[in-house]
Amino acid sequence: MGRQPCCDKLGVKKGPWTAEEDKKLINFILTNGQCCWRAVPKLAGLRRCGKSCRLRWTNYLRPDLKRGLLTEAEEQLVIDLHARLGNRWSKIAARLPGRTDNEIKNHWNTHIKKKLLKMGIDPVTHEPFHKEDTANETPSSHPNHLPESDDNHHHQQLLETDGIINSEYSSSSSAENCPSDESQLLDSICKDDQLMNCLWGDETPLVDASWKFPTAAEDNFNNNIGLSSWEENCAWLLDCQDFGIHDYGFECFNDIELNTMNFEISEKQ
C-alpha cells in the first residue's frame, strides 16, 4: 500500500505566510534540518500543507537565496539557457546560484519576455519575428547567443566538467554586483564551447536545486564574508524578520553581504 497522506485537507491554511509562520518554519528547519516535508507542518506546529512549507522555504526563506532583481549577466544567462532548455525553469535556476525557479519564471514572464518582444524577438523560439528585418541584429547582436547544436548527446558526454563551471560561476556570485565582471565572466563562459555544451546539458544540474546544509567550503565562504555559519545566517534572518533590517543598522554592509543575508536595502534610504 501507499504512504499516509501528507496532510488532511481540512484545517490546512492557505494564502500568504505570516511572520509567525515563517519563524516557526525557520526555527524548525534550523533545529531539524530538511527532512520529509509531510512531517514538517505537524512537527513545526504549522497548519500548512507540507508542500506549502517546502515552497515557502525554497522560494523565500532559504538563507542562500539572493534577493532583488536579476543582474544583466544573470538575465542574459537566463535568455541563453531558455533558448536551449525552454520553460524548464528548475534546470535554468540550477545554473544560477541563489535564484529559484519561481523567481526566474516570474522574471521571465514580467521582464525578459517583454524585453525580447520589444527587440522583435519571439520569446518562445528566440528567433526574430521578421528575419529579413532583423537579420543584422540577431544572432550577431546577441553576443552570448550560440548556434544550436543538433547533437545534444555531446552535452551529456561533457557533464563531468560541470563542476568546473559550477565552481567558477558560483564563486563569481560573491561579486554579482559588479556588472563588468559579470559580463566578462559570462563572455568567457559563452566563448568556451565546451563549457557552453556543458551548460546546455540536460542532465545533472550544476547546482543541486534543493537547498542543503553548507559544506565546509561554503562555511568557509560564509566566514570570509563575516558570517560564522549557516545557523548564524539563519539567526540573522529570524531576528531581522522580527524587527526589520534597519533596526540593525544594515546600511553599513555592502551589497554582497546583504545579498548573502537575503536582505534588501531600499536605495531610497
Next chain:
DNA sequence: AATAAGGGCAACCGCTGCCAA
C-alpha cells in the same frame, strides 16, 4: 484626493515521475 488600470510577485493548482508498501 480618489479611483481605475496595470504590473509584479508570492502562492496555489494540477500534473508527472519516482518509490515505498
Next chain:
DNA sequence: GTTGGCAGCGGTTGCCCTTAT
C-alpha cells in the same frame, strides 16, 4: 506487478503596490 503518496515542476491565479487619470 500494482497501488497510492510524495517531491518536484511548470502553469496559473489573485493580491498588493504603483502609476496614471
